[in-house]
């Protein structure tokens with residue numbers, strides 16, 4: 451069943467160790483984990499009492515609808531070139547997607563690094579280059595370095611739509627939500643390379659939940675589930691670091707410093723979760739000239755409703771599963787997505803669609 455190479459004996463050994471008989475709900479809060487779990491068929495390997503649920507770990511999926519609407523307005527401006535990572539292209543807004551606007555003549559380009567967008571600005575001084583800055587702590591430092599480059603070299607036709615989110619406030623919101631039943635967290639390996647493990651200590655201390663920072667190979671994930679199961683069985687709640695080869699306790703100081711130089715937390719809107727205190731990042735006032743929303747006067751764009759029938763919000767909180775959406779694999783497929791959880795390569799709906807039952811379907 452595993453699609454990735456993993457020694458059968460190791461799998462058996464790990465599964466044998468998971469002998470906690472209680473019903474355990476474990477949430478992953480990283481889109482890469484969501485895809486890795488689905489691709490490797492890990493849910494199908496686990497005992498029936500262990501339930502894996504996807505949380506708000508896909509950055510495109512949690513981006514608020516009003517941000518999508520603002521981006522579509524920006525893309526209509528003749529002087530603007532929108533630069534973005536690929537996933538944002540097909541997220542539906544009320545008037546279509548960026549991809550549809552591209553087909554109608556809007557200048558929308560995929561870049562592989564925010565620095566590519568700064569270079570584009572440098573080479574096109576008559577244009578305004580707007581980079582769609584989406585992602586958690588993993589991607590924010592790269593955007594901060596691009597801002598540093600633009601600032602130091604005087605590139606003033608570069609700006610960003612800042613939609614960065616922070617993982618810790620989202621975890622706090624989930625743990626405070628009475629509707630969400632979570633016994634343990636598979637903590638995001640990539641984000642943790644930046645923030646380290648210390649910021650998670652409130653989880654066992656204040657909420658008595660198990661948590662393990664996990665790597666991304668199937669063996670990493672199974673081992674992390676085993677660690678969570680043991681913590682719960684022994685009521686020995688702590689932050690364990692299974693991904694020691696990538697994550698240091700203190701995180702990455704250089705990345706944290708440059709993030710702090712350019713960004714400051716604010717109360718941010720999350721799809722399905724509403725406004726969460728200090729959960730987003732915006733540019734510090736001294737760098738507001740790089741904020742595309744201010745530059746183009748889009749602060750007052752009306753909030754638009756999420757696509758009709760889409761339950762992404764409840765999926766991101768772990769309350770419902772993709773298969774419980776009436777549109778799943780009927781009206782909503784990766785080719786014709788209705789909501790962002792089906793668009794993103796890290797979305798829970800896309801993961802379920804492609805790898806349901808451990809088999810690849812829908813290709």
Ligand code: SF4
Pocket residue numbers: 759760761762765772775776777778779782783787788789790791792793799
């Ligand atoms: S299947 Fe489509 S419409 Fe349903 S929740 Fe997922 S993204 Fe939204």
